[in-house]
Amino acid sequence: MKKNETKLLASRAVNKIGNVMYDYGNSTWIAGLGSIGQKYMGYYQLAENVISLFLNPIGGAVADRFKRRQILLVTDFIGGLMCAVLAFIGNDNIMLYGLIAVNAALAIMSAFSGTSFRSYVVTVVAEDRLVAFNSRLEVISQIVSISSPLFAFLFVDRFGLKPTLILDSVTFFLSFLLLFLLGFPAWLTNFQLCRLNPYRLFR
Numbered sequence: 001m002k003k004n005e006t007k008l009l010a011s012r013a014v015n016k017i018g019n020v021m022y023d024y025g026n027s028t029w030i031a032g033l034g035s036i037g038q039k040y041m042g043y044y045q046l047a048e049n050v051i052s053l054f055l056n057p058i059g060g061a062v063a064d065r066f067k068r069r070q071i072l073l074v075t076d077f078i079g080g081l082m083c084a085v086l087a088f089i090g091n092d093n094i095m096l097y098g099l100i101a102v103n104a105a106l107a108i109m110s111a112f113s114g115t116s117f118r119s120y121v122v123t124v125v126a127e128d129r130l131v132a133f134n135s136r137l138e139v140i141s142q143i144v145s146i147s148s149p150l151f152a153f154l155f156v157d158r159f160g161l162k163p164t165l166i167l168d169s170v171t172f173f174l175s176f177l178l179l180f181l182l183g184f185p186a187w188l189t190n191f192q193l194c195r196l197n198p199y200r201l202f203r
Helices: 003-031 035-063 068-087 092-124 127-159 161-180 184-190 198-202
Strands: none
Touching (some): 003 092
16 A cells, blocks of 8 residues: 555544544533533534534535645644643633534534545545545544544543543644655655745645
């Protein structure tokens, strides 16, 4: 398997793991707040569902106006940054509103990053390898979907919300790094590192 394909698959896998961990950790913590938690859990889920309902159908059209790799890099970086900030909030009230706001922001970014990833794949993976790549991607997605909830349960039960948010942040940044490194050696053959224009790395 080509190195770029491996990086794409790994990026998608860790991103999906982070999403599952984030959602499970947040839901568990909010539900633990009692009656007020049940009320805000409704807001938490409603915001995500409404955003997905309106943005998912147009996410692809909007994403086509920008470079797909840039969208993936920006959404991963912002997601990692937001989770890291949440992990250092000490006030429960602020944390509650922060979780809802960040979840809504992640839903917005997901509407664009999901379609961007599918479109970006065809620019990285050779046409004769697309079928095999998509098969591997589907297998990995199924494995992650099955195993991640169990891992999330064990991790959240053992360590709590804040370490879970830190782990979420790490998964976003790791996904960012894997995408960032796609084709990196080829760039180094064309540009001297000391003179490399940083903007070119995001193109």
